[in-house]
Structure formats: C-alpha cells, structure tokens
Amino acid sequence: MKRSVLLLLMALLPAAVFAEESIQPIERPKHLDAAKVELGKQLFFDARLSLSGWISCNSCHNLSRGGTDNLVSSIGHGWAQGPINAPTVLNSGYNVAQFWDGRAADLKAQAGGPIANPGEMASTHELAVTVLQTIPGYVKQFEKVYGKGPVTIDHATDAIAEFERTLVTPDSRFDLWLKGDKRALTAQELAGYELFKVTGCIGCHNGPAVGGGTLQRMGSFNPYKTNNPSLGVAGISGQSSDRFRFKVPILRNIELTAPYFHDGAAKTLEEAVDTMVWVQLNRHFTTTGRDKVVAFLKTLTGKQPDFALPQLPPSGPDTPAPQPFADKPFADN
Numbered sequence: 001m002k003r004s005v006l007l008l009l010m011a012l013l014p015a016a017v018f019a020e021e022s023i024q025p026i027e028r029p030k031h032l033d034a035a036k037v038e039l040g041k042q043l044f045f046d047a048r049l050s051l052s053g054w055i056s057c058n059s060c061h062n063l064s065r066g067g068t069d070n071l072v073s074s075i076g077h078g079w080a081q082g083p084i085n086a087p088t089v090l091n092s093g094y095n096v097a098q099f100w101d102g103r104a105a106d107l108k109a110q111a112g113g114p115i116a117n118p119g120e121m122a123s124t125h126e127l128a129v130t131v132l133q134t135i136p137g138y139v140k141q142f143e144k145v146y147g148k149g150p151v152t153i154d155h156a157t158d159a160i161a162e163f164e165r166t167l168v169t170p171d172s173r174f175d176l177w178l179k180g181d182k183r184a185l186t187a188q189e190l191a192g193y194e195l196f197k198v199t200g201c202i203g204c205h206n207g208p209a210v211g212g213g214t215l216q217r218m219g220s221f222n223p224y225k226t227n228n229p230s231l232g233v234a235g236i237s238g239q240s241s242d243r244f245r246f247k248v249p250i251l252r253n254i255e256l257t258a259p260y261f262h263d264g265a266a267k268t269l270e271e272a273v274d275t276m277v278w279v280q281l282n283r284h285f286t287t288t289g290r291d292k293v294v295a296f297l298k299t300l301t302g303k304q305p306d307f308a309l310p311q312l313p314p315s316g317p318d319t320p321a322p323q324p325f326a327d328k329p330f331a332d333n
Contacts, residue, residue: 022206025175040163050121053322061089066256072264077122085264094209107161125153137313169302192296210251218244221282228263
C-alpha cells in the first residue's frame with residue numbers, strides 16, 4: 001500500500017523535482033522597488049544622457065532585438081566604431097560580472113561606463129547629472145525614490161540597474177520542460193541537449209542564464225584567430241595568462257542575438273557552434289549533431305520584456321542642449 005502511494009506521488013510531481021540538471025529555469029525577480037524601476041526604465045530609454053542626445057542604453061541593447069543591436073560592434077558618438085560586440089542586456093543580472101572582460105562588478109557599475117565613454121555616449125557623469133537636475137520631472141522622481149538632495153550619478157546608475165533586473169525572459173520551452181512538461185521539446189531538441197551535455201558545453205554554459213557565471217579563456221584547446229584587438233581580462237590585469245579570457249556569454253535567447261562572440265565573427269548559430277566545439281573542446285560535430293545542438297539552443301528563447309514605452313519628462317529651460325556633432329562636451333561648433 002505504501003509503495004503504491006509513493007509511486008502515485010512520484011507520477012504526479014513535476015519531473016524537474018527529480019532531475020538534477022545543471023540549468024535551472026529563469027525566474028522573475030522579487031522585492032524590486034517599483035518607483036525605482038520606473039525611473040530606471042525612463043533613463044534606459046533617454047538619449048539625453050548622451051552628448052549627442054541621440055544614443056541611449058537601448059541603442060546598443062535594443063529590447064526589441066534580443067537586448068542587443070545585432071551588429072558586429074556597436075555605433076557610438078559620431079559614428080564611432082565600437083571595439084567589441086554588444087552583449088545582451090536580457091538576463092544580465094545573472095552575470096558574475098559585466099562587460100566581456102568582467103571589469104564591472106555589477107549592473108550598477110556597468111551602467112555608468114557607456115555614459116562617459118568617448119566612443120559610446122561621449123558625455124561625462126557631471127554633464128549627465130546636470131541634464132537630469134534641470135529636468136523638473138526627473139527631479140521629482142529622484143526625490144520620490146532617493147529622498148531630498150541633489151541628483152547623483154550613483155542614483156542614476158542604481159535606478160538603471162534596478163530596471164535592468166526586470167529584463168528576464170522566463171517560460172522558454174526548455175524551462176517548461178525543466179518544470180515537467182515532457183511535450184515541450186521535440187526528439188531532436190532533446191537529443192541536442194544531451195549532446196550539449198556529453199560534449200562538455202554544459203561545463204561553462206550552465207545555471208539559469210546558461211552562461212555568464214564564469215570568465216574563461218577563448219581557445220582552451222585550439223587557438224581562436226581574430227583581428228579584434230580586445231585582450232579580455234588581460235587588458236585589465238596585464239597578465240599574459242588572462243589573454244583572451246572573457247565572460248562566458250549567456251545562451252538564453254541566443255537565436256535573437258547574432259552575430260556571436262566578442263568579435264561578432266560568427267554570423268549564424270551553426271557557425272558559432274562549430275567554432276566553439278573546436279576551439280574549446282577539440283571536437284567536431286557532424287552536420288546532424290550540430291543541427292541538434294542548434295535546435296536545442298533555440299528552445300532557450302523565452303518571453304521577451306513587454307511593456308509600454310516610457311513617456312520621458314520634457315527638458316527644462318536650463319537643460320543643456322544636445323551636441324550631436326561635438327567631439328567632446330561643450331566643444332565649440
């Protein structure tokens with residue numbers, strides 16, 4: 001009798017309870033400050049944080065395109081060519097660190113970088129704060145969230161980070177399978193997942209985001225050849241052992257975020273899989289095997305962020321005018 005009851009309970013419970021998978025479902029974040037999220041959402045879309053008044057966070061991390069811009073490298077101020085492929089902002093709260101070389105500890109630290117980078121938004125933190133302090137609608141919102149006092153870049157990046165924490169993509173077909181829906185995946189997709197695991201891809205691409213948890217060397221077994229000058233962590237540490245050591249990319253929504261790798265060299269998922277299995281694992285897939293893995297990767301696409309575009313508060317009479325053709329803030333034109 002007891003055995004029958006146990007078997008019945010096992011049949012009723014989701015398969016995920018008994019599975020020991022290295023990938024976990026994406027969950028929506030909890031305990032976020034709604035007012036801070038709303039402020040951060042506006043700042044994420046507000047191009048006035050850039051010198052030109054034309055580039056916003058969403059320019060390179062477009063939420064209608066998988067949280068990236070689908071370019072080999074992003075376009076910065078004055079049509080400057082960025083040095084590296086823009087990683088997706090979706091699920092980026094799961095990253096162990098931000099930027100390809102991990103130089104920013106968290107989302108807040110990352111948010112301030114592009115604003116003051118001359119090749120990106122080309123402003124300064126001081127100018128960005130001046131812009132925000134001269135927009136009455138923003139002053140009221142900052143006071144609501146942070147209390148009375150001057151607007152600071154620390155508060156601005158904190159709000160952007162709070163909004164970015166909401167940019168998760170739950171309920172992919174793979175997550176449904178993890179939660180017990182055995183019909184969520186096809187036989188080809190399941191075979192691709194098994195191949196993904198037994199080949200060793202799962203060693204780096206694991207956790208809820210299927211990546212982002214470690215920094216690893218690109219070309220562990222065979223050299224990765226590229227013309228891109230980025231050195232990875234070595235550019236920060238100065239250590240030759242850190243050359244080509246990059247943050248492991250998130251594979252969630254990977255079918256939406258081409259081109260791939262830090263140099264944007266792989267135009268398709270098929271090309272990316274073939275390259276990675278060779279340089280990282282010293283293996284080659286057959287075309288059939290490769291296609292199975294690609295089919296699995298496409299099951300990682302989840303529900304995309306869906307919300308009304310924010311209405312930005314109007315500039316005030318003292319708000320600095322945008323300078324789309326300036327080389328640096330306050331340059332003579």
